[in-house]
Amino acid sequence: MINIKQIHHVAYRCKDAKETVEFYRDVLNMEFLVAIAEDQVPSTKEPDPYMHVFLDAGxxxxxxxxxxPTQPEMGKDPNTPAWCQHIAFEVEDREALISAKAELEARGIDVIGVTNHEIIHSIYFFDPNGHRLELTYRDGTDEQMKKLKEVAPLMLEEWSVTKRAPKHAAWLHEQEFSDED
Structure with missing residues (x-):
């Protein structure tokens, strides 16, 4: 039986490795850990030079x-909305989220939110590669999380048949989506 301990890393493509490291290091305070560069892909043996950089996300x-650099310019899947694919990072609390929003905006970065998801509150913005990022803090209760876990299989089953949003967890967004200060 496979026993996953945690995600080791998630890898995305970037336009410029140096610019990307600087953004995540200087804007999101991630430590730059490792750089690996090869002229050949180790797993497939394809000749395809690359720079692979790793950052500590906590x-x-x-x-x-x-x-x-030898591949066509990176693009987006034209059939997937920009809001869908994203990387979410957790911050400590509301104060940390509000502070991060102010810091990002002071750097000239457009920020959406604070968005109230009832069990979490989030802000959204884009990195220099066009990847959507989310900063969030958890504030859901144990009871709310238990309720969501209980209805998850029912919701998935209903969705698989109808392809319409089941209403078991509609309480998450019955209030306003945004609670900006």
Whole structure:
């Protein structure tokens, strides 16, 4: 039986490895851990030079990027909305989220939110590669989380048949979506 301990790293493509490291290091305070560069992909043996960089996203989580200078310019899946694919990072509390929002905006970064998801509150923005990022803090109760876990299988089953949003957890967004200060 496979026994996953945690995510070791998640890797995305970037336009410029140096610019990407500087953004995550200087804006989000992630430590730059490792750089690996090869002229050949180790797993496939394809000739494809790359720079692979790794950043500490906290608590053993690693965020990695590949710069691929010989490949066509990176793009987005035109069939996937920009809000869908994102990386979410957790901050300590509301104060940390509000402070991060102010800091990002002071750097000229457009920020959406604070968005109230009832069990979490989040802000959203983009990195220099166009990857959507989320900063969030948890404030859901144990009872709320238990309730969500209980209805998850029912919701998934209903969705698989109807392809319409089940209402078991509609209470999450019955209030206003945004609670900006």
């Amino acid at each position: 608590m053993g989580n690693i965020l990695a990027f590949f710069e691929l």
